[in-house]
Amino acid sequence: MLPAELHRRYWRKNMVVTALLLFVWFVATFGVAYFARFLSFSFFGWPFSFWMGAQGALLIYCLIVGFYAWYMNRLDAEHDVADEDD
Amino acid sequence: MADFFGRREGVAHSKKQFKSQLDRVYRWFTLGFVVYVLLLGGLERLGMPHSWIGMTFLLSTIALYAGIGIMTRTTDAAEYYVAGRRVPAIYNGMAIGADWMSAASFLGLAGTLYLTGYSGLAFIMGWTGGYCLVALVLAPYLRKFGQFTIPDFLGERYGGHLPRFMGLLAAILCSFTYLVAQIYGVGLITSYLTGIAFELGIFLGVGGILVCSFLGGMRAVTWTQVAQYIILLVAYLIPVVWLSVKQTGIPVPQAVYGFQLEKVTTKEKELATDPKELEVRALFSKRAEVLAEKMKHPELSMAADKLAATKKLAALKAGNASVAEVSAAGKALAALPKDERAALREWAIAKTADEIKSQPLNGMPAHAAQFLGNPDGTVQEKELYDTSRRNFLALVFCLMVGTSALPHILMRYYTVPSVREARQSVTWSLFFVFLLYCTAPALAVLVKYEIFTVLVGTPFDQLPAWVNEWNKVDPALLSVVDVNKDNVLQLNEMTMGGDIVVLLTPELAGLPYVVSALVAAGGLAAALSTADGLLLVIANALGHDLYYKMIDPNASTVSRVTLSKILLLIVALLAAYVAAQKPADILFLVSAAFSFAASSFFPALSMGIFWKRATGTAATLGMVSGLSVTTYYMITTQPWLRTTFGITSPIQLWWGIDPISAGLFGVPVGFAVIILVSLVTRPPSQDMQALLEYIRYPDLKAHDRSFAAPAPRQGRAISHQAGDGL
Numbered sequence A: 001m002l003p004a005e006l007h008r009r010y011w012r013k014n015m016v017v018t019a020l021l022l023f024v025w026f027v028a029t030f031g032v033a034y035f036a037r038f039l040s041f042s043f044f045g046w047p048f049s050f051w052m053g054a055q056g057a058l059l060i061y062c063l064i065v066g067f068y069a070w071y072m073n074r075l076d077a078e079h080d081v082a083d084e085d086d
Numbered sequence B: 001m002a003d004f005f006g007r008r009e010g011v012a013h014s015k016k017q018f019k020s021q022l023d024r025v026y027r028w029f030t031l032g033f034v035v036y037v038l039l040l041g042g043l044e045r046l047g048m049p050h051s052w053i054g055m056t057f058l059l060s061t062i063a064l065y066a067g068i069g070i071m072t073r074t075t076d077a078a079e080y081y082v083a084g085r086r087v088p089a090i091y092n093g094m095a096i097g098a099d100w101m102s103a104a105s106f107l108g109l110a111g112t113l114y115l116t117g118y119s120g121l122a123f124i125m126g127w128t129g130g131y132c133l134v135a136l137v138l139a140p141y142l143r144k145f146g147q148f149t150i151p152d153f154l155g156e157r158y159g160g161h162l163p164r165f166m167g168l169l170a171a172i173l174c175s176f177t178y179l180v181a182q183i184y185g186v187g188l189i190t191s192y193l194t195g196i197a198f199e200l201g202i203f204l205g206v207g208g209i210l211v212c213s214f215l216g217g218m219r220a221v222t223w224t225q226v227a228q229y230i231i232l233l234v235a236y237l238i239p240v241v242w243l244s245v246k247q248t249g250i251p252v253p254q255a256v257y258g259f260q261l262e263k264v265t266t267k268e269k270e271l272a273t274d275p276k277e278l279e280v281r282a283l284f285s286k287r288a289e290v291l292a293e294k295m296k297h298p299e300l301s302m303a304a305d306k307l308a309a310t311k312k313l314a315a316l317k318a319g320n321a322s323v324a325e326v327s328a329a330g331k332a333l334a335a336l337p338k339d340e341r342a343a344l345r346e347w348a349i350a351k352t353a354d355e356i357k358s359q360p361l362n363g364m365p366a367h368a369a370q371f372l373g374n375p376d377g378t379v380q381e382k383e384l385y386d387t388s389r390r391n392f393l394a395l396v397f398c399l400m401v402g403t404s405a406l407p408h409i410l411m412r413y414y415t416v417p418s419v420r421e422a423r424q425s426v427t428w429s430l431f432f433v434f435l436l437y438c439t440a441p442a443l444a445v446l447v448k449y450e451i452f453t454v455l456v457g458t459p460f461d462q463l464p465a466w467v468n469e470w471n472k473v474d475p476a477l478l479s480v481v482d483v484n485k486d487n488v489l490q491l492n493e494m495t496m497g498g499d500i501v502v503l504l505t506p507e508l509a510g511l512p513y514v515v516s517a518l519v520a521a522g523g524l525a526a527a528l529s530t531a532d533g534l535l536l537v538i539a540n541a542l543g544h545d546l547y548y549k550m551i552d553p554n555a556s557t558v559s560r561v562t563l564s565k566i567l568l569l570i571v572a573l574l575a576a577y578v579a580a581q582k583p584a585d586i587l588f589l590v591s592a593a594f595s596f597a598a599s600s601f602f603p604a605l606s607m608g609i610f611w612k613r614a615t616g617t618a619a620t621l622g623m624v625s626g627l628s629v630t631t632y633y634m635i636t637t638q639p640w641l642r643t644t645f646g647i648t649s650p651i652q653l654w655w656g657i658d659p660i661s662a663g664l665f666g667v668p669v670g671f672a673v674i675i676l677v678s679l680v681t682r683p684p685s686q687d688m689q690a691l692l693e694y695i696r697y698p699d700l701k702a703h704d705r706s707f708a709a710p711a712p713r714q715g716r717a718i719s720h721q722a723g724d725g726l
Helices: A003-034 A048-078 B015-045 B050-071 B077-085 B089-100 B103-145 B150-158 B161-194 B198-248 B253-273 B275-296 B298-318 B323-334 B340-357 B379-405 B407-415 B419-437 B440-455 B465-473 B498-508 B513-551 B557-580 B586-610 B616-637 B639-645 B663-680 B686-696 B712-723
Strands: B478-480 B494-496
Touching (some): A003 A048, A003 B103, A003 B379, A048 B253, A048 B419, B015 B050, B015 B198, B015 B513, B050 B161, B050 B198, B077 B407, B077 B557, B089 B198, B089 B419, B089 B513, B103 B150, B103 B161, B103 B379, B103 B407, B103 B419, B103 B498, B103 B513, B103 B586, B103 B686, B150 B407, B150 B616, B150 B686, B161 B198, B161 B407, B161 B513, B198 B253, B198 B419, B198 B440, B198 B498, B198 B513, B198 B557, B253 B275, B275 B298, B275 B340, B298 B323, B298 B340, B379 B586, B379 B663, B407 B513, B465 B478, B465 B498, B494 B498, B498 B513, B513 B557, B586 B616, B586 B663, B586 B686
Antiparallel strands (some): B478 B494
């Protein structure tokens, strides 16, 4: 495979994972907040939408960012674009 | 000592050595800090006065920050602007945590949650969710680009001075508004901690900021911020954990406050129908009616007030009243409004306050209720529900996009060694921010439980001592009045400002004064660290972007850094001067900074990375139009700005969106303008497109140079990194 093709693939995969994670981010934030009143069933003692706003969404954000870092670092290595520090 | 924080005098450490050395330094630092607090606690038990403890805490923490600043002083450009690009991801994460946690969020966030319940969660979600945008859209690419400031990126990507200049203006605008709010917070905390005057506190705090950032720039700021993060985390967690143990026996407040929330909700229903509360509320609504009556005939009422006050003074003087009573009556007489306008304004404010206090739960919504109003209720209730939900979503949006575009945060991602570490560093930053932000809602609920179940219903003569102490400091922050004269505290008889909730927690939990001083020192650390970061953005925008890049590209490294330092001094003094004027509405200043950042930077930065077709003209116009729409909406709808600019036309809200979320309109306008103008202007040059290819891949290997032809521009970007010594 030509290196150029390899790089184009790398960029496409990057775009796909970015779009997917942004979608999760959007649903966890605006989706849950929009339907907050319908999602107020009890969740370990919390009303679910309150828990999402106070902790759940934050956890999901951490996971999104952590997953992205892990996935991209692996992708870098696979596509031979990883940068070395020192 | 001096090489704790990196290479000096030619002694270079490997990355691993450097990291393990840092680990050791900060482990000792944390241990030393804990021992120091315990020691002061011991001295308190031996009878050291409270004001001394406060003063010791204030001076020793400022001295500590200044000490780090002196140890890390530098005149090297790469060290000064980006801390030598060798900050490990985890430490950069901590530094961002401190940079991020401003005085407003350390002191005010839990208070806002206490006062507004679910609506306050918009801040929690907004201020953390923005990091997803940072991680996915901006940080890795900015790091790969790898220069010194955010206007740098705009200038190189879009070509020419105009985009750089717009970026510079926007960076200064949002950082300065934010900076004034931080310095104001510094003044409040120092004067609370030590009892010195507000203005003196401001200048003492600014002294601490200056010694640090003045000498060592980003390098000093980074290592100070790590220390500050540790202090503010310890300070935030101790009282909450203690309160949690006191109420539930479990030391993990974040896990157990759901059950306290349930109890609070039950208690809220009880309080809403409690006969004594109803009595107090009726008294307040009567007061509001009296004021409304007075406002109908201001002249007559003013005369009547004056007559009554004069008569009272005379009666007190005639009857053998104490000196204090007579002087109080005299003061009341002197404090009467001078003219009709002043009187009307004063009464309007009092009337609004009384109206709020005639509502159930002191005007606070039920803590767990999502949005105001009711979707199944009357037309009005339905509309209230829709507006409140729309505003919640708008605020979350603005805070998120604003978070991802604030230059003092983005700049920190230039300091890590690689793109890889930049991504990991966002994860660490969000984790450290998360630690604090998932505690704030717990703090609010636990404090509410304590106040609703323990404090409310206490006889007035048995109230804890701190209630009266705070009453003396500032009645607007905390005051209690026995309105219905039953000698028992009702919820609506208490007035509490959101800003003191965090400062109150140690006293509510029954902890010694040293913990209160610790919390105040934590608030100070939060304010100082954010102020440091912001100050650096402004000074670098002027010194690096304006002077070096636009006016004199041949300036030597030393003269550039020196100029940045001088500008830093001037900006700090200017901000201190503005803050000492006590500009109204600090919370508004903070949120305005977010809307400014969101509407000016986010469209230009993200389009610049993801759309090759975006042109310089389009980006400049996009920044101008986004910022203008946001500013226009703010000026025409925000009460304080309306009076400042003398706008008298009726307030026209667009779709009922509050001025705090003005960025909601600026961001889409910015995007639309960039897209439309790009399509009608000439596409960016080959060079520019090659630069884009360059920043999209962490490292294109040598055998593939043909793919991204190394243009002169890139060559410079690369040599910058190499030349300034990685």
